[in-house]
Amino acid sequence: MISKDILDDRSKKVLCSVIESYIRNPEPVGSRFVARRYALGFSSATIRNIMADLEDIGFLSQPHTSAGRIPTDKGYRFYVDYILDVHETGYDEELEQFLVKLNNNLENIRRDFNINTMFSEATDAISTLTNYIGVITPPRPQCTTLKRLELIRYSTNQVVAILLTNEGIIINKIIYIPLSYVQDDLDKITDYLNNEYAGNTLDKVMSLLTDRVSIEKDQYNNLVNKTIRIYEEALSLATEDIFVSGLYDAINLPDYSDISKIKELSKAIKEKHLILRLLNEFIDIEGVQVIIGNENPISELQNLSIVASTYKDKQRNMGVIALLGPRRMDYSRAIHMVDNVAKLISRTFD
Amino acid sequence: MISKDILDDRSKKVLCSVIESYIRNPEPVGSRFVARRYALGFSSATIRNIMADLEDIGFLSQPHTSAGRIPTDKGYRFYVDYILDVHETGYDEELEQFLVKLNNNLENIRRDFNINTMFSEATDAISTLTNYIGVITPPRPQCTTLKRLELIRYSTNQVVAILLTNEGIIINKIIYIPLSYVQDDLDKITDYLNNEYAGNTLDKVMSLLTDRVSIEKDQYNNLVNKTIRIYEEALSLATEDIFVSGLYDAINLPDYSDISKIKELSKAIKEKHLILRLLNEFIDIEGVQVIIGNENPISELQNLSIVASTYKDKQRNMGVIALLGPRRMDYSRAIHMVDNVAKLISRTFD
């Protein structure tokens, strides 16, 4: 966090002007342009001096001697801290309309209780509107409660496991069982396990099951043990996918007008585990978080900026929603977007 | 189909040389280059004359006066018919290795009987290797037999429907029921319906159900009718998704070195229903089919060439597997690939 007093008022204004101009239009910004366009009340020469100072302390840089200035990561950082601080809340007509529409949409989907569809709908929507990459992580196992697990016989050695949670997660998987069995036995065991564990978080169920297996080893027959293993296998599936969308939209940004940039971006977002790891760091932090370019601890993602927030049910933070974009991101807009969509999603969990 | 006798032997050789050179390297091909590189036994002047003839009958074209020639769609068509005819079977080490690997892979997946994973694995594999877009259509309802449909109570007004087919399709969906019910009733009805219909094709079940509803209208209670509706809803889901992958890979091709081309491509393959409609035309045709650029009846896809074949179980053609790429496609390689992968997939259905 850069102290906000490092700059006097004039410098702040100039810095913000440069950044906002550059965000609108990715061209180096000159002193003359700032003086005219933003009418700050000083001449271009004065602004020139201020800009030279801003370059000295590392907030701006020059692509070449006779070009204007562009923001550095440090400059963006100051700007973001500043707008997060003053809660700059410019009313955005388009954003409001979008939120109303998205809200209706999510509620309809929620009626059918399909959480996956809801998440992919939400990432699609935010990435279409912003041209940035939308990401949502699924509710973590601590926040997901078991409703029921059904096992349906598929063949002599195969069973279909279907996991239902109270949050609307439904997962199915065919699992191989190396012993033959009849459906009635399965039913008895699952009934028992369901009665025992329903209502607990997946996390809890998982640890209860491992305890049980280690204590009661060999006490039950093979099928029981195997069923518990199936339970565990199904539970572990519940929170593994991450919803990412918007690569197609990103090519609309001038920042990605070049094929090599697209390749880099597509490579970065293919690494879903990296993104998941990063976003999980945010899960216990309140409010919107911003990471700018090189601030990112994960080097593969250092050409991206990330704006993230959490969604929650009544008690606790469940998962993370984020926008990934170029450093030259419209942070103000992205922050509003993420903040509001996180709230919409949270609402569906009440 | 262009008569293969329209060209004398020399012309064929020249045409094939030009096309193969252009496929390898997307630069207009000159007469001198053909004479040297392909050592056909005539001088560049002779080849120049032949190429002029080939241009006259529309097999080659010139980007501008002093450039070499590039193939037209008609030229590609002749070439493709030619290699399909002579069964040009150049042994391709890389392809063979790939097929062995893919085969093991698919068999492992098949052990878990997860047909969706198998299809997406297969499209991923072929698009990674070729840099073209891999597509597979799911087995059509005429070729898919009902194993079982389970209905699990989710809440007072919601039920989770799980459809299993003998081919390994598993589909789940939450469905809203506008009346309250108890699980026991559901179980009775589904048991009855499953006994009645299991083993029939989805197609057949669908029509039996509609007959039944229209004949016995009002004869049963509300829940039965509603259950039948749920059955129908679940059945209709079984064959709607199409597996497409490889947009990421396509940007490695020089044909898509330009952003606008990428946009066009990604727009084209977003229209999955168009692709599905097109591929469904192939389903009753034996052998590998090729469509080149403007031959495509669907105008949105006229910048693509398509190589397609069918996969089948013992009795009949089930679905289609295809590669979509630029007109400048390596047809020989694509044909081998599609042909062989279709056979691999067919094998998993025996």
Place this chain on the structure above:
DNA sequence: ATTAGCACTCGACCATAGAGAGTGCTAAAG
């Protein structure tokens, strides 16, 4: 402290020239 003025720098743009690749045509050779 601010600003007007000015010399300077550097990329963007444009026109021009020359090299190179490839053609079509003609005339000679087989």
Place this chain on the structure above:
DNA sequence: CTTTAGCACTCTCTATGGTCGAGTGCTAAT
């Protein structure tokens, strides 16, 4: 009659150089 060597011609591509304009830093005046 077919093939080929030779040649003039066409067109793209690249390099070059010159101009323009935007923007800077510095200095001197306000």
